[in-house]
Amino acid sequence: MAPYDRLRTDGGTPRLESATWWYAAVAGEAPGSFSARIRKRMRGACLASVLLLAIVYAGLVLTATGQRWENAVLAGRLADETLAAAHAANRTLQHITLSSLAAALLTLTVIGLLRRRFLLTLAALGTVTVSLCLAELLKRHLLARPDLADAPPHLxxxxxxxxxxTIAMSVMFGLVLVVPYRRRGLAVGLCALWATAVGAYTVAAGWHRPSDAIGADLLVLAVACGLLALLARRGQLGPARRRRFPLRALFVTLPLCAAALGGLGFGIALLVDSMFVLAPGDPDVPRLAYRAGHALAAGAGAAATLLLLALLRHVDLDARPVPYRLTGSVTPEEPGPFPPDPDHEIS
Known part of the structure; x- marks a missing residue:
């Protein structure tokens, strides 16, 4: 029997140090504790991301209307692109290789190990590897694309x-996990533009449809939130000092808000025009569809990044667990994270 499980004859509750893993695990389950609130928040965000992923897949992949619109996006790319933009998109995507992925994983590992944050390092590496494995599994085996629109074989x-x-977003989310709280804004500021642009570039280069980029953003967000919920379950998260970071708001939050609202708003407006307002044979449909898909891919990446920052607002991943009823007597009204002493003998 563990020392904290033994009954005491004086009716008291043993004191626990907040740095012990045993306290962290039990206090993280206390109703109303900081860890329990964060775990609930992350679990809800994970489930919501999975639900949105299913909606995007069902609406744009499993319906003839969605397939026709995405086929129009690819057709509009061929009719509405410039040679310089195509070359720029392809050069950017060609840098994402197995070597660059290995370098990114090594960078995350070095940062985490130098800071001696082993669980955060595992969570960051898990965000990248689990997201990429799930993306390949879904793409190749589980999520099929039936031909509902009589498309050419190459579509x-x-x-x-x-x-x-998936690689771009998961690397950025992994970096958010391993850097210190005060450097989180800097890390996002350096990587958010690149990660968001990769999703838009896949559409510009004709490598992917808009739903592919949006689904990847939601998949990575679901994996990151799920791993953060597990960290909160172990009591590893704590409240951050409520300090103002005006430079973060100026150079990170505001640009992300502008990209998310502008991309999603402009993209949805053009999507409605290209799908429901114009006639199917109108020559402007492919051009508007391509612009809508490009804007939606960029806006979805910015929105996913902004949502993760909002979920981690005032949450320090390096903080010690919050002390919960460590001192004072335990009353029936406030039992703390530990159950009260039973009024009968346990045999």
Missing amino acids: TPNSFPSGHT
């Missing part, structure tokens, strides 16, 4: 979700 292969977008 029928499944590409949902995008592997390139």
Whole structure:
């Protein structure tokens, strides 16, 4: 029997140090504790991301209307692109290789080990590897793309979700996990533009459809929130000092808000025009569809990044567990994270 499980004859509750793993695990389960609130928040975000992923897949992949619109996006790319933009997109995507992925994983590992944050290092590496494995599993085996729109053979292969977008977003989310709280804004500021642009570039280069990039963003967000919920379950998260970071708001939050609202708003407006307002044979449909898909891919990446920052607002991943009823007597009204002493003998 563990020392904290033994009954005491004086009716008291043993004191626990907040740095012990035993206290962290039990206090993280206390109703109303900081860890329990964060765990509930992350679990809800994970489930919501999975639900949105299913909606995007069902609406744009499993319906003839969605397939026709995404086929129009690819057709509009051929009719509405410039040679310089195509070359720029392809050069950016060609940098995402197995070597660059290995370098990114090594960078995350070095940062985490130098800071001696072993669980956060595992969570960051898990965000990248689990997201990429799930993306390949879904694309190749589980999520099929039936030919509902009588498309040419080169448009029928499944590409949902995008592997390139998954790598870019998961590396950025992993970096958010391993850097210190005060450097979180800097890390996002350096990587958010690149990760968001990768999703838009996959559409510009004709490598993926808009739903592929949006699905990859939601997949990575679901994996990151699920791993953060597990960290909260172990009591590893704590409240951060409520300090103002005006430079973060100026150079990170505001640009992300502008990209998310502008991309999603502009993209949805053009999507409605290209799908429901114009006639199916109108020559402007492919052009508007391509612009809508490009904007939606960029806006979804910015929105996913902004949502993760909002979920981690005032949450320090390096903080010690919050002390919960460590001192004072335990009353029936406030039992703390530990159950009260039973009024009968346990045999």
